[in-house]
Amino acid sequence: MSIKNNRLTTAEYQENFADIHPPFETKDAALTEANRCLFCYDPPCMKSCPTSINVPKFIRQITTDNIKGSAHTIFSSNIMGAGCSKVCPVEKLCEGACVYNLMDETPIHIAKLQRYSTEMAMEKQWQLFDRKPSTGKRVAIVGAGPAGLSCAHTLSREGVEVTIYEKEAKGGGLMTYGIAAYKVTPEFCEDEVNYITSIGGISIKYNHELGRDISLEELQRNYDAVYLAFGVGLARQLDIPGENLFGVTDAIKFIYDLRNNDYSQIAVGDKVAVIGMGMTAIDAATQAKRLGASEVHLIYRRTQDEMPCTEKELNIAKLDGCNIIWLAAPKEILGDGENVKQLVCDVMKLGEPDASGRRSPVATGETFTLDVDMVIKAAGQMPFSEMVSGENLQNNNGIIAVQGKSKTSANNVFAGGDCVNGGREVVDAVQAGKDGAAAILKQIISPDYIIESELKPKFNN
Amino acid sequence: MADISIDFLGIKSPNPFWLASAPPTDKKINVVRAFEAGWGGVVWKTLGSQVKNVSSRYSSVNYGGKRMMGFNNIELISDRPLEINLREITEVVKMFPDRAMIVSLMADNNRTAWHELIKKCEDAGAMGFELNFGCPHGMTERGMGAAVGQDPEIAKMVVEWVMEKATIPVITKLTPNVHSVVPTARAAVEGGTNALSLINTIQSVTGVDLDTLVPNPYVAGKSVFGGYCGPAVKPIALKMLTTVSQDPMASRVPVSGIGGVSTWKDAVEFMLLGATSVQVCTAAMNHGFRIVEDMCEGLNNWMDEKGFAKTTDFIGKSVEKITHWEDLDINYHHIANIDQSKCIHCGLCFIACEDTSHQSINIERGTPYNNYTVNEKECVGCNLCKLVCPVDGCITMEEHRVAPDYINWKDWQRLGMPLNDH
Helix, strand or coil: CCCECCCCCHHHHHHHCCCCCCCCCCHHHHHHHHHHCCCCCCCHHHHCCCCCCCHHHHHHHHHCCCHHHHHHHHHHHCCCHHHHHHHCCHHHCHHHHCHHHHHCCCCCCHHHHHHHHHHHHHHCCCCCCCCCCCCCCEEEEECCCHHHHHHHHHHHHCCCEEEEECCCCCCCCHHHHCCCCCCCCHHHHHHHHHHHHCCCCEEEECCCCECCCECHHHHHHHCCEEEECCCCCEECCCCCCCCCCECEEEHHHHHHHHHHCCHHHCCECCEEEEECCCHHHHHHHHHHHHCCCCEEEEECCCCHHHCCCCHHHHHHHHHCCCEEECCEEEEEEEECCCEEEEEEEEEEEEEEECCCCCEEEEEEEEEEEEECCEEEECCCEECCHHHHHHCCCCEECCEECCECCCECCCCCEEECCHHHHCCCCHHHHHHHHHHHHHHHHHHHCCCCCCCHHHCCCHHHC | CCECCEEECCEEECCCEEECCCHHHCCHHHHHHHHHHCCCEEEEEEEECCCCCCCCCEEEEEECCEEEEEEEECCCCCCCCHHHHHHHHHHHHHHCCCCEEEEEEECCCCHHHHHHHHHHHHHHCCCEEEEECCCCCCCHHHCCCHHHHCCHHHHHHHHHHHHHHCCCCEEEECCCCCCCCHHHHHHHHHHCCCEEEECCCEEECCCECCCCCCECCCECCECCCEEEECHHHHHHHHHHHHHHHHCCCHHHCCEEEECCCCCHHHHHHHHHCCEEEEEECHHHHHHCCCHHHHHHHHHHHHHHHHCCCEHHHCCCCCHHHCCCHHHCCCCCCEEEEECCCCCCCCCHHHHHHHHHCCCCEEEECCCCCCEEEECCCCCCCCCHHHHHCCCCCCEEEEECCCCCCCCCHHHHHHCCCCCCCC
């Protein structure tokens, strides 16, 4: 048992990390699916999308050979519509709400159709949006992730000059650094950032970290408004003995490394335990398995009824051969003084509902021990509390407090995305960015300022 | 097991399904394949004077992802030498004596030409003739095809020429490119035709290519009007068939129904409105001859379920059900009902009614699903909601008579009943 890299051949890596949701191979395939759409009125799919993409409209536009219009429909609601088509948990959003589910029929493959239109737009570099005349206003955004990019694009369309400060060397945020490699490739993420910024009026300063290279005070002074969209970052600690042994890592770092290096460079254990059952836990577990780990255990302290990931994601892990252990919480990591050797878990049972409404797990007193050489922590992410407190922003345990949807306690400072919601989907961050832009425009231009996405589409009246 | 065979003026056919005069019946190889597949008969592609065809010849209309909902062609009558066609007809009749072999004819516009052609075809073994008075392109410019069918007097004259010579049953095929098929139908019957068939194809432009801006089908940068057929024309064909079936004179002779027949159900509809046999072309050109298997089986099962032992038990049964508007019962009223247990909340009924009809569907907004109910007071019973609903049996129309007695528009006016409902 040991942690090592280069477990597989190049061909095996390629196969294991190939696109898990392949696109339509042909126009006919897309048309066949698009023609299944019933074109619902006041559509449940649209209402279930955090960014309110007008799904039936963009699908109908595919059937009429108006792919440009289709892409425009998607991007007007969600400028990361291409990325979202690959990473959204659609089974609990649009596709989960598709009325075909009520007929016990397969729901429309909305994500796949969305990918069809948006990828064509990116490939052909269609410039679908015009910028309004310059307002002379300048806004600084911290973080080039989904919330930041969405806010930047919305502002740019309205004639605002935007500068994004990004601590990493690439944009895209968690899309680029935090999602399983079989969902999006680094090249795609880079293309997506470039496509979004190609509207003009958006410059990204990479390797600029708030609190290190720039200060909030400086941004407030130099810009008409500031939008904070730096996300969350730190993995939640287990706070159990043995957490510092070699072989204990966190899912964020594990996936970050995987997304930044050749697969053969990424070391993985022979027997791996992943703690947690969210989307990131599933991503970490499946990626570990696909890097060549012989055993991967997913350990969750509650049951399937309470798990944060979707059933579809869970099934991916199961199909990858991951072992699912419900009602187990890590108690201690045992080692040989240097390396991880075993993980001791408490056997849990469900007690009374907690604040989240879910029944909270309590230890039964029984334990079991797994032989493992790697433990990946994926039990949630912690906000950047120190930075938030250091900038004197009102917050709740590091999560920035806002008035309305995005106004912070600091003058002309707005915030959105994971740093405000604590960590949700990419699509939620995109909507937050739009909301942030709307609030900023009301602040810096006029309280009556309305952007297009705030209007209910005529289509649904 | 019902008996699905037919007797068309003495021409026996094991089933009512014939292939219409068209490319699928142009050659022995096609017709042999058709008979092997189980078709009851064919109308051999029109024989007549020598022609030359162009390329391309067909175009179609797709709808909602389905191909060839409508189809058109600019092909002319058979472009093969008459002798080859006649020889092959003889060979096929010998191979399949139990199938109907009708030969479509379109001679030059003089008596001698018709007589010569009739003689040759009878000698070859034809069991019946179909006179092509309907071809809408190419031949009309030469005074043939639809040029004959569009003028009842000329049609009658040509039928008379034919009847002087023919010793086997003669079917006159009608063109739909007229305001009514009835005058020509009557003229043909007066001229002595033994039967009618309808409809031929409808003049059409199927579409325009949005890149080249040239309409379809494309021939060296140009196009012409083509003959339209396929599922899209079925309702028009059924209407024209009904006008013939309801005409006292035209209905004296049997009819072979044509126009968008693709399934046994389509065929039964034509038969219920008066057709003894039906002719198929587009569906076979779309899917091949194998479709006849289900046509036979479906017809058989339907007849068994309805208790019809033979086709004559139901042919024409729906003709009297089509009446004049002024004879409809004004006191009949039905109202839509939405079965909430079947509703999938797609809202299609609501938006159709709200935007384009009578605002008779209530909406109760929800997340993500809205609920829809019928505002019975406002519902005029138009059927639109039921037609757009994607769930079978979810929206039903329930009878709520305004009053128990039948009253029609004429009586309504006579009695001075109120005219405006609103």
